[in-house]
Amino acid sequence: MGSRKKQASSSPRPLSMADLARELGVSMTTVSRALSDHHSIGPATKQRVLKLAKKLNYQPNHLASALRRGQSRLLGVVVPYIEGKFFPAVIQGIEHAASKAGFSVIVCQSHEEVQLERRNVETLLHAQVAGILVSLARNTQEYQHFDKVRSRGIPLVFFDRIPGAGQVDAVVLNDQAGGFQATSHLLAQGRRRIAHLAGPPRLNIYSQRRQGYLDALATYGIPPDDDLIIYSDMTVDDGAQAMRQLLARPAGRPDAVFAAGDSAILGALQELKAQGLRVPDDVALVGFSNESFTAITEPQLTSVDQRCEEMGQAAVRLFLELAAAPEAPFVQRQVVLEPKLFIRGSSLLPAPVGVG
Amino acid sequence: MGSRKKQASSSPRPLSMADLARELGVSMTTVSRALSDHHSIGPATKQRVLKLAKKLNYQPNHLASALRRGQSRLLGVVVPYIEGKFFPAVIQGIEHAASKAGFSVIVCQSHEEVQLERRNVETLLHAQVAGILVSLARNTQEYQHFDKVRSRGIPLVFFDRIPGAGQVDAVVLNDQAGGFQATSHLLAQGRRRIAHLAGPPRLNIYSQRRQGYLDALATYGIPPDDDLIIYSDMTVDDGAQAMRQLLARPAGRPDAVFAAGDSAILGALQELKAQGLRVPDDVALVGFSNESFTAITEPQLTSVDQRCEEMGQAAVRLFLELAAAPEAPFVQRQVVLEPKLFIRGSSLLPAPVGVG
DNA sequence: TTGTACGCGTTATCAC
DNA sequence: GTGATAACGCGTACAA
Numbered sequence A, B: 001m002g003s004r005k006k007q008a009s010s011s012p013r014p015l016s017m018a019d020l021a022r023e024l025g026v027s028m029t030t031v032s033r034a035l036s037d038h039h040s041i042g043p044a045t046k047q048r049v050l051k052l053a054k055k056l057n058y059q060p061n062h063l064a065s066a067l068r069r070g071q072s073r074l075l076g077v078v079v080p081y082i083e084g085k086f087f088p089a090v091i092q093g094i095e096h097a098a099s100k101a102g103f104s105v106i107v108c109q110s111h112e113e114v115q116l117e118r119r120n121v122e123t124l125l126h127a128q129v130a131g132i133l134v135s136l137a138r139n140t141q142e143y144q145h146f147d148k149v150r151s152r153g154i155p156l157v158f159f160d161r162i163p164g165a166g167q168v169d170a171v172v173l174n175d176q177a178g179g180f181q182a183t184s185h186l187l188a189q190g191r192r193r194i195a196h197l198a199g200p201p202r203l204n205i206y207s208q209r210r211q212g213y214l215d216a217l218a219t220y221g222i223p224p225d226d227d228l229i230i231y232s233d234m235t236v237d238d239g240a241q242a243m244r245q246l247l248a249r250p251a252g253r254p255d256a257v258f259a260a261g262d263s264a265i266l267g268a269l270q271e272l273k274a275q276g277l278r279v280p281d282d283v284a285l286v287g288f289s290n291e292s293f294t295a296i297t298e299p300q301l302t303s304v305d306q307r308c309e310e311m312g313q314a315a316v317r318l319f320l321e322l323a324a325a326p327e328a329p330f331v332q333r334q335v336v337l338e339p340k341l342f343i344r345g346s347s348l349l350p351a352p353v354g355v356g
Numbered sequence C: 001t002t003g004t005a006c007g008c009g010t011t012a013t014c015a016c
Numbered sequence D: 001g002t003g004a005t006a007a008c009g010c011g012t013a014c015a016a
Helices: A017-024 A028-035 A043-055 A062-069 A086-100 A114-126 A144-151 A175-188 A204-219 A236-247 A262-274 A308-324 B017-024 B028-035 B043-055 B062-069 B086-100 B114-126 B144-151 B175-188 B204-219 B236-247 B262-274 B308-324
Strands: A074-079 A104-109 A131-134 A156-159 A169-173 A194-198 A229-231 A256-259 A284-288 A302-305 A334-337 A340-342 B074-079 B104-109 B131-134 B156-159 B169-173 B194-198 B229-231 B256-259 B284-288 B302-305 B334-337 B340-342
Touching: A017 A028, A017 A043, A028 A043, A062 B062, A074 A086, A074 A114, A086 A104, A086 A308, A086 B104, A104 A114, A104 B086, A104 B104, A114 A131, A114 A144, A131 A308, A144 A156, A156 A308, A169 A175, A169 A204, A169 A308, A175 A194, A175 A204, A175 A256, A175 A284, A175 A302, A175 A340, A194 A204, A194 A236, A194 A262, A229 A236, A236 A256, A236 A262, A256 A262, A262 A284, A308 A334, B017 B028, B017 B043, B028 B043, B074 B086, B074 B114, B086 B104, B086 B308, B104 B114, B114 B131, B114 B144, B131 B308, B144 B156, B156 B308, B169 B175, B169 B204, B169 B308, B175 B194, B175 B204, B175 B256, B175 B284, B175 B302, B175 B340, B194 B204, B194 B236, B194 B262, B229 B236, B236 B256, B236 B262, B256 B262, B262 B284, B308 B334
Parallel strands: A074 A104, A074 A131, A131 A156, A156 A169, A169 A334, A194 A229, A194 A256, A256 A284, A284 A302, B074 B104, B074 B131, B131 B156, B156 B169, B169 B334, B194 B229, B194 B256, B256 B284, B284 B302
Antiparallel strands: A302 A340, B302 B340
16 A cells, blocks of 8 residues: 555556457457367467466456356355354355355345345346345245246255245255254253244244254153243344243243244343243253354353354355256255254253263 | 246346337437436436336346446455454445445455455456455455555445555544543553453554553553553453463452453453452453443453444445545545443442442 | 447357 | 457447
């Protein structure tokens, strides 16, 4: 930044293929072929071109290329939000895989609003992205805004939060297995009256986690109790409020809670402490997402980890497959990743067991 | 997603201005003018064009437009990372302001590596972005990769972490004031032996916070003690380790710690607890960034809030100003936002004071 | 006020 | 293996 000259020093526009061609005394076609590694070109000419390009620091104009081919090297991503650990980590996976394949990534947030989600998709289409990766907003219930994407032949991959109906390509976590692992763990610790803080069941992730919870109970021959399942949007406050309700149940309080999200389980923990109950002694807790704050609370929170980076990478791989065979008939592809339970203090039996 | 037909239904390429022109029996020029609200066009014709455009759901090809004008409606953003609260919030502010002005946003992460930062800038230039907003990687010490940006006449705005030398347009927090507020608060609480966990002083934000710390001490006539300032990369582990060092000081342990980041202060808190010391009774703590986990720890952590959204919005405003006057001579513009201290349990005097 | 014609930088198609 | 040429969709001098 040493120079203090004018901001725009009459911007000498970057050199084009035509410049290289003139310099070398060959045609633009030849230059283009050399740079794009086309087969019908002599190795000698190719080297000459590449050498000069490097020497003059030639930068291809992606815009022109995209215009000509009707396809850019941009990959659009729509997520509900980027706070917390999950989506940044997924995006990290996406960026990594995408950049390896020569794509740049545009990230848009829907802020859990379907209207914004629609606008984001429009924006991405305008930017002529080569593909779109989506994790749905919480209140998305109809999916017409994605029809345009398909009808333009642009690869569309969902991840984590996917449409409830229809055939789509997607990468998901085995949320059911996650719910099953979490609940089974609590059962193995001797808990029998296990409550569940569930998210909106319209979202696949939440209905699946609940199903895993129910399956685990069934395995132990425990009949499900509707009074022990509380639905909410899974914020910290929601979790605290749900815990209050559970503690007021006439049938007696639960001895464990499995929440489909870490924020909710954090709220539950705080409420339990506020009421003078001990965790895990009185009530054991398990959350979902393995947020970084699960290692900060006292006790630390047991939680289900979601393989975030892998999810992002898998989504990009799927996109690349679709992009490679644009005219192929549609075959639904679903990648399912397996979750992993991280066991911490909030769910472990007191001393007798001697674990961890 | 009901349709199960082929992914690419022979993609009928979106209609162009030429299509509209043909349909209306006018020239492309007229269509172009109508759509871009040019002055020399009859109100009647204009309406006809706009109406048909809406009816046929015409979508302008931004790529072509960008190619023609040498400028897209994309705004590039380079940040060190997107974990935590700060950068997502700033990005949120950026997206909001940018979309209001008709720009889309590309976010790239440098992962604190100058090499990646360089690549990101290249990528953005290739994407022909209209402007670039940057928050520097921790180890960026030379800034030539930004010279290209300027020489192409592309507006460049730094935010939060800005180059140490040279003239740049930037939005920053008054980090010095933040450090001053934090330290003054501790002094007002009666603490006199205050340590400081500092970040790499090469980064403006850290040197400024340290300066604020020193200024506050000076105000109280307390000479700075080099043994009480520990430099690190401010991770949780760094904070814990620094706390260990401080507790082992032969001159006696500090009665308060101000860290230039919340992760470090969290590490300090954990170390203090591990050693059986009480917070704030034995050692009071203040952090920086007001991360969401500051409200989770016990006690909750006092911290300096950074006006994240405002920073993003201000950066976009600066960009828009620069873009509006591309040929204007360079005048350094710096926006400085004022921080706000959030006081919580980790820094408050025990009962006698009776606050909060 | 409207239309004509050209160029932005690249790639696809054809001819040689 | 190489080259000329025509698009891709839009903006804009210039002419009418």
